[in-house]
Structure formats: C-alpha cells, structure tokens
Amino acid sequence: MYFMQESFIFHPEKIEQNQVIDMGIPSQELTFKMDEIKLHGVLCKVPNSRGLIFFLHGNKGNVLYQRKAAKFYTSLGYDFFTFDYRGFGKSNGECINEEQFFNDVKHVYKEMAKLYPEKTINVIGYSLGTGPAAMLASQLNPSRLLLIAPYYSLKDMTIRRYYIIPTFLLKYPFETNVYLQGVKIPTLIVHGDQDAVLPYEGGEKLAELLNNSGRFVRLAGQGHDDLEENAEFRKAVSLFLN
Numbered sequence: 001m002y003f004m005q006e007s008f009i010f011h012p013e014k015i016e017q018n019q020v021i022d023m024g025i026p027s028q029e030l031t032f033k034m035d036e037i038k039l040h041g042v043l044c045k046v047p048n049s050r051g052l053i054f055f056l057h058g059n060k061g062n063v064l065y066q067r068k069a070a071k072f073y074t075s076l077g078y079d080f081f082t083f084d085y086r087g088f089g090k091s092n093g094e095c096i097n098e099e100q101f102f103n104d105v106k107h108v109y110k111e112m113a114k115l116y117p118e119k120t121i122n123v124i125g126y127s128l129g130t131g132p133a134a135m136l137a138s139q140l141n142p143s144r145l146l147l148i149a150p151y152y153s154l155k156d157m158t159i160r161r162y163y164i165i166p167t168f169l170l171k172y173p174f175e176t177n178v179y180l181q182g183v184k185i186p187t188l189i190v191h192g193d194q195d196a197v198l199p200y201e202g203g204e205k206l207a208e209l210l211n212n213s214g215r216f217v218r219l220a221g222q223g224h225d226d227l228e229e230n231a232e233f234r235k236a237v238s239l240f241l242n
Contacts, residue, residue: 005171006095009128009154011060012088015040019090021063023070029090032083032108037093039108041083044070048077051120051143054112054136055082056105056129062089069126072228076241078122083108097171105132109140119143122241125150127198127224131174138182145187146240149195149224152177152202180209187214188240190233192222215240 015021021029027044042063053073057066062084070080086093086104095101113121121142125133130150137145151157154174180187187210191203200218207216217236219227227233 009059009172010085010087010095012085013060013062014087015062015064015084015089017090023064024067025071025074027070030081030083032111034104034107035093037086038091039083039086039104040090041081041108042070044074044080046074046077046079049079050077051079051122052112052116053078053080054109054121054123054142055080056123056125056133057082057084058127058129064089068226068228072234072237073124073241076238078241079116081112098173101172102132102135105136106140109136113140122146124148126227127151128174131176131179134176134179134183137185137187138179141185143185144240145183145185146237147176147187147189147203147206148227149191149198150176150189150203150206151198152205156202157198177206177209180206183214184211185213186240187211188236189214189216190219190227190236191216192219192224192227192230194221195224197224 021042023044025044027042030041030043032039063082066082073080084091086095118141122144123133123136123142124146126148130147153176154172189203189207191200193200219232222230
C-alpha cells in the first residue's frame, strides 16, 4: 500500500506533446522547468484583465478538463491559468511525495507572480487542488483563496476509507486544515452537500477554521463535478471575486 499510494491518489491522462491545446477560448501554452522535468500549463487571457485566477485542478485528467472553469472565470473578467502536475497532460516526470508536489506548485506560482502582481492573483483549488491551494495562501501573498469541494486532509480521508492503513505511512497527508489556520486573506469554501467523492462534512469542518473574512457556502443537491453549471455556485463565486 505504501508504494502504491500514487495510483490511489492520482489518475492522470496524458496529452501528446505535439497536440495543440484547445480550451475553447483564446489561450497560450506555457512550460516551467523543475529539476530535470517540465511542467505544462495554459493561460487564457481577456482584454482589460482584472487579475489572474491561479487554478489548481483535481486528481484526474489534465488541463483540458478545466475548459468549463476557464470559460466561467474569464467571463468574470479574469485571466485564467492552470497547469498539469507531474505525469498529467504534457507534464513529464512522476509524483513521489508531498514535498515534491508542493515545491512544484510553489515554483509555478512564483513564476506566474513575475507576470502578475500578487495582489491581483486569486488562488483557487478544486478537489485535490484544495490542499496545495491552502498551502500557497498560508505561505505566500495572493489576494483571495477559494476552495471548491475540499477535503479536511488526506489523512482524514484515509482514516475514513482505509482505516487499516497507519496514517504515518502517508506520503501525501495534504493537511488542508493545518494550512487554512495560517490563511489571513479573504477565503471562500464552496461544497455540495451531495458530494460522493469528498464528504461534505470535510468542508463543514474546514469552515470552523475560517477567520472573520472567511465564508462557507453549502450547495444543496450538488455533487462533486460540474459546479460551474450551478447557479448558486456562480452567484457566490462572482460576488466573492468582485
């Protein structure tokens, strides 16, 4: 189980290196060097941008799965950026532990912060991406933090689903709860109460850790996917980012 953790957590889909990424809206592909590997990202820009959405996606697929998100956030007047973790999409290499994963996320964020002032960067994490998003917001200086369908921690998820596995063996504890306590910027947590992938109760527990500038929104009847199609989600996020 220790050596198979990546296969439980990550479900990547590769993209051929010569394939042109089509997000359905104007975009450009970016490459980031990290150690001996390259991480691949995509940036969608809008006229008179209000800032940047730095979007950390979930545990499956690749950047092409973020087309709905890209369309939604650019419709709000923001440039939209997302990238693929090691082994996803056009990114090569493979994930081996939390430290490496978080270092990749911080490296890419800092590269994007050379293009956008941090006061204009909004960090958004969806599903698996909520842990590293909370980490970024606690250690660096973005403008806002949005957590969509989060987990309390992967340690908590392991206890819930694989109670026979000792948690000290986890290579990816992803303790969103710990990092969230160090977040000082405005924060919004949005979670569907019918989420069958990451329990709604995890979002509720995280809400108890929010500071005075934090808010939690329950989406009645909403599952884990396609949140951009939910009117209450669009309303809550639009107000938060305005």
